[in-house]
Amino acid sequence: MAFRNDDDKVAYWKENLSLLVKLLVIWFVVSFGAGILFVDALNQIQFFGFKLGFWFAQQGAIYVFVALIFVYMAKMNALDKKYGVNEE
Amino acid sequence: MDIQTLTFLIVGATFVLYIAIAIWARAGSTNDFYVAGGGVPPVLNGMATAADWMSAASFISMAGLISFMGYDGAVYLMGWTGGYVLLALCLAPYLRKFGKFTVPDFIGDRYYSQTARTVAVFCAIFVCFTYVAGQMRGVGVVFSRFLEVDIVTGVLIGMAIVFFYTVLGGMKGITYTQVAQFCVMVFAYVVPAVFISIMLTGHILPQTGFGATLADGSGVYMLENLDRILVDLGFNEYTSGTKSTIDVFFITFALMVGTAGLPHVIVRFFTVPKVSDARKSAGWALAFIAIVYTTAPSLAAFARTNMIDTINGPDMQGTEYAEAPMWIKNWEKTGLIEWNDQNNDGKMFYSGDERNEMQVDRDIMVLANPEIANLPAWVIALVAAGGVAAALSTSAGLLLVISTSVSHDLLKRNFAPNISDKAELLYARMAAAIAILIAGYFGINPPGFVAQVVAFAFGLAASSFFPAIIMGIFSKRMNDKGAVAGMLAGITFTAAYIIYFKFINPAASVPENWWFGISPEGIGTLGMVVNFVVAFLVFKCTKDAPEEIQQLVESIRYPKGSGAASAH
Numbered sequence: 001m002a003f004r005n006d007d008d009k010v011a012y013w014k015e016n017l018s019l020l021v022k023l024l025v026i027w028f029v030v031s032f033g034a035g036i037l038f039v040d041a042l043n044q045i046q047f048f049g050f051k052l053g054f055w056f057a058q059q060g061a062i063y064v065f066v067a068l069i070f071v072y073m074a075k076m077n078a079l080d081k082k083y084g085v086n087e088e
Numbered sequence: 089m090d091i092q093t094l095t096f097l098i099v100g101a102t103f104v105l106y107i108a109i110a111i112w113a114r115a116g117s118t119n120d121f122y123v124a125g126g127g128v129p130p131v132l133n134g135m136a137t138a139a140d141w142m143s144a145a146s147f148i149s150m151a152g153l154i155s156f157m158g159y160d161g162a163v164y165l166m167g168w169t170g171g172y173v174l175l176a177l178c179l180a181p182y183l184r185k186f187g188k189f190t191v192p193d194f195i196g197d198r199y200y201s202q203t204a205r206t207v208a209v210f211c212a213i214f215v216c217f218t219y220v221a222g223q224m225r226g227v228g229v230v231f232s233r234f235l236e237v238d239i240v241t242g243v244l245i246g247m248a249i250v251f252f253y254t255v256l257g258g259m260k261g262i263t264y265t266q267v268a269q270f271c272v273m274v275f276a277y278v279v280p281a282v283f284i285s286i287m288l289t290g291h292i293l294p295q296t297g298f299g300a301t302l303a304d305g306s307g308v309y310m311l312e313n314l315d316r317i318l319v320d321l322g323f324n325e326y327t328s329g330t331k332s333t334i335d336v337f338f339i340t341f342a343l344m345v346g347t348a349g350l351p352h353v354i355v356r357f358f359t360v361p362k363v364s365d366a367r368k369s370a371g372w373a374l375a376f377i378a379i380v381y382t383t384a385p386s387l388a389a390f391a392r393t394n395m396i397d398t399i400n401g402p403d404m405q406g407t408e409y410a411e412a413p414m415w416i417k418n419w420e421k422t423g424l425i426e427w428n429d430q431n432n433d434g435k436m437f438y439s440g441d442e443r444n445e446m447q448v449d450r451d452i453m454v455l456a457n458p459e460i461a462n463l464p465a466w467v468i469a470l471v472a473a474g475g476v477a478a479a480l481s482t483s484a485g486l487l488l489v490i491s492t493s494v495s496h497d498l499l500k501r502n503f504a505p506n507i508s509d510k511a512e513l514l515y516a517r518m519a520a521a522i523a524i525l526i527a528g529y530f531g532i533n534p535p536g537f538v539a540q541v542v543a544f545a546f547g548l549a550a551s552s553f554f555p556a557i558i559m560g561i562f563s564k565r566m567n568d569k570g571a572v573a574g575m576l577a578g579i580t581f582t583a584a585y586i587i588y589f590k591f592i593n594p595a596a597s598v599p600e601n602w603w604f605g606i607s608p609e610g611i612g613t614l615g616m617v618v619n620f621v622v623a624f625l626v627f628k629c630t631k632d633a634p635e636e637i638q639q640l641v642e643s644i645r646y647p648k649g650s651g652a653a654s655a656h
Binding site: 002003009012013016020023024027031032035036037039040043047048049050051054055057058059061062063065066068069070072073076077080083084085086087 | 154159161162165166169170172173176177178181295296298299300301309310311312327328333336337340341362363364367368370371374375378381382385642645646647648649650
């Protein structure tokens with residue numbers, strides 16, 4: 001058993017899942033939300049030379065995706081350390 | 089120097105580089121061959137993953153597709169990048185901790201079932217074959233245009249090169265070669281885009297030039313100008329699409345989930361030393377992919393503007409065919425551009441209504457773009473080298489999965505469990521060689537439906553692997569019967585829908601006949617839902633997974649104690 005006790009194991013997985021859900025909500029909102037479902041409403045807003053919805057669909061969502069993975073990486077590494085289950 | 093000589097020089101130089109790397113990083117063991125000994129640094133692995141993922145299709149065809157689809161092109165942009173988020177957050181770290189060579193290995197062990205393993209092996213082989221056939225064709229197209237050899241010779245040269253470094257190098261050789269190919273590819277993609285962006289908008293970055301004002305001093309935004317021109321010519325606005333919202337939603341989702349379920353991409357995350365490296369590696373892979381995927385839509389819009397401008401002329405009245413630029417004449421020879429002077433005025437005119445006189449194949453946009461914009465010859469040669477790099481790197485990755493599936497999953501795990509490491513390696517190399525021959529055959533004699541088959545591969549990956557892996561990680565108690573029933577139901581449903589609309593009754597493939605307005609490209613999403621629902625229902629009626637499997641699932645949920653990936 002790599003965890004100190006069973007409570008730790010449950011708590012670790014819970015924190016992991018809650019982080020996962022938060023990040024996936026952002027993932028969904030920028031791509032399916034801003035880029036697809038609400039694209040017409042957002043297109044009324046001008047963002048530099050873009051219509052905002054169009055920008056999210058063809059540029060913005062991709063930048064957010066990259067950021068999400070790096071945030072996940074940093075947070076998970078910290079979580080592993082907190083519970084002592086990181087690799088040496 | 090002319091374009092011909094330069095292309096020979098630049099493509100030749102990159103080949104020498106790839107082969108030298110393959111020899112330097114030759115595989116010595118099955119571990120080296122399958123997963124590069126688990127010793128590839130995450131940033132390099134990220135580059136290799138990016139090269140693996142960016143196929144000839146993304147390099148050559150994607151910007152062209154977007155160019156003609158406008159907003160709807162976002163399904164590819166978001167679909168093929170968003171899948172990485174799923175992969176990085178939900179799959180990669182856990183599969184790395186699990187520490188086996190292949191996806192069928194995971195499915196077979198997690199669901200303690202030979203049936204599940206065999207279903208997974210056949211899905212993996214099928215998905216990879218459909219891909220690789222298209223890639224070989226891509227190599228052939230690039231060669232035949234730029235080296236002016238016929239397409240058969242082009243494919244044969246490509247086969248020889250891929251054979252050399254897949255069969256000798258295995259994963260280790262491929263990984264380092266792909267790093268080199270990635271650099272060639274990105275350079276080749278971005279350089280012309282930067283040139284064109286500067287010419288059109290004065291911005292160095294294509295990503296900002298995309299939303300900037302035109303450099304002609306009119307103060308009009310590039311996209312606004314393009315929208316206006318297109319509407320005047322009888323097309324739709326560039327920034328709004330023609331597909332229904334539900335279809336865009338489903339296609340994007342299917343491509344995302346399909347990406348996350350593709351075996352040749354997943355296997356990449358077995359090649360890094362640690363779980364934290366698997367997370368990092370996915371991040372770098374997407375960062376590198378994003379360079380190309382944010383450039384592509386800019387390039388697409390620039391290309392459309394430039395193309396209309398050169399064909400219709402500055403006054404939008406058409407230009408004399410006698411004075412047509414070289415690129416039109418060059419591509420007319422390949423049959424990918426056609427001009428048909430309907431009103432007999434000797435002028436070319438391009439539009440979206442009955443005035444149109446031009447047929448332009450969308451696949452040529454990236455390759456022809458530097459010629460359209462009159463860029464220097466070395467840029468054109470560079471684009472050729474990039475296209476070849478894209479096609480070769482993806483073929484190599486796919487061939488490796490095929491050979492691994494045959495020698496490891498099928499032979500060692502099913503028919504001949506006692507073969508030695510050395511014999512297994514020999515079989516892996518033989519399988520790769522045979523796979524190249526078959527892929528080459530399809531490259532020379534392509535089935536008329538490569539594009540449809542690729543949609544098929546995505547649908548299959550989305551409706552089979554993805555749910556099985558997700559449930560295998562996030563549900564401790566999910567059992568073998570549920571998973572197998574789910575995979576079979578998902579695949580059957582998706583395959584039936586695609587086969588009906590694409591092969592049996594293509595004439596009926598119109599939105600009115602589609603279920604809920606979902607096109608065959610997007611049906612994988614529904615197939616995935618079917619898989620989840622069936623698996624859950626069967627699971628509810630049968631026993632939980634045994635205790636030792638539940639412990640196995642618990643142990644892949646945290647990183648500590650992951651060794652190098654191993655055979656067993």
